[in-house]
Amino acid sequence: MIDEFAKDSLRGRLRRDREALLWKLDGLSEYDARRPLTVTGTNLLGLVKHVAGVEARYFGEVFGRASPEPLPRWQDHDGSDLWAAGEETRDQIIQFYRRTWEHSDATIDALALDAPGHVPWWPEPHARTNLFAVLVHVLGETNRHAGHADILREGVDGRTGMRPEHETRIDEAARTAYRAKIERSARSAAGITPSP
Numbered sequence: 001m002i003d004e005f006a007k008d009s010l011r012g013r014l015r016r017d018r019e020a021l022l023w024k025l026d027g028l029s030e031y032d033a034r035r036p037l038t039v040t041g042t043n044l045l046g047l048v049k050h051v052a053g054v055e056a057r058y059f060g061e062v063f064g065r066a067s068p069e070p071l072p073r074w075q076d077h078d079g080s081d082l083w084a085a086g087e088e089t090r091d092q093i094i095q096f097y098r099r100t101w102e103h104s105d106a107t108i109d110a111l112a113l114d115a116p117g118h119v120p121w122w123p124e125p126h127a128r129t130n131l132f133a134v135l136v137h138v139l140g141e142t143n144r145h146a147g148h149a150d151i152l153r154e155g156v157d158g159r160t161g162m163r164p165e166h167e168t169r170i171d172e173a174a175r176t177a178y179r180a181k182i183e184r185s186a187r188s189a190a191g192i193t194p195s196p
Contacts, residue, residue, distance in 0.1 A: 003113045010135045011108055017142040018101060020162045021048055022094060024149040028156065034084050037152045044152055045090060046083035047145045052097035053081045058138050059104035062117040063131070067103055069096055108135065 024044055025033050033045040053071060060067035084093055113132040120127060146162075154160050158170045187194055 006132070007108060007113055007135070010132075010139055011105065014135070014139050014142060015101075016162075017139065017146045018051075018097070021051060021142065021146040021149055022097070023163060024146075024153045024159075025090065025094070027159075028153075030090065032156050033090055036083075037155060041083060042148065042152065043083055044149055044156075045093060046081075047149050047152075048097055049084055049088075049093045050081045051142055051145050052093065052100045054141055055097075055104050055138055056100045058119070058134050059100075059107040062119050062129070062134055063107055063111060063115065065103075065107050065110075067100065069099060069103075104138075107131075 025048065028044065034043055036043050056067040056069055056071055059065070060071075084090070108131070111131045113130065113135075115131045117129050117131065117134055118127055119129055119134075122129075150160060150162075158172075158175075160170075184194060186192075
């Protein structure tokens with residue numbers, strides 16, 4: 001009983017965070033979805049592509065249930081999972097992520113929480129794991145990257161929130177005043193004289 005409750009709860013949170021991550025692409029131009037938004041090149045569509053690959057591996061090969069999608073070998077990782085090449089469409093990446101969800105959910109349905117798995121890219125003895133640990137790990141990864149996407153999207157057009165129903169319209173004057181208040185506090189704490 002507790003196993004099914006735990007499985008349903010974790011999967012529900014994973015589904016929520018998957019949708020939140022995808023929502024960050026809504027309404028963006030191709031350029032804004034793909035452009036590097038940090039000095040390391042982090043971008044919104046790349047985050048989706050990366051999380052799709054991570055999930056495909058963890059709920060696939062870790063449990064001997066290879067992804068139906070072709071994936072490069074983990075050892076061949078060259079960073080190309082963190083951005084979309086010009087010939088890759090947004091729809092292709094989103095559909096890959098959605099098909100990955102189906103495969104992942106099938107793995108979660110088929111296995112018990114204590115089902116053994118092996119993560120070849122983790123050091124021993126941690127490489128030997130189970131479905132529960134992988135669910136928690138992937139949930140953490142997805143949540144982390146959805147948070148990155150939230151901050152990146154805020155920088156693009158000010159849109160924040162986890163889902164459309166949580167989105168708030170931005171009062172630019174209030175936001176500017178609030179930011180200035182935080183800046184003054186930071187300067188004060190650091191002993192920096194206020195800027196003119």
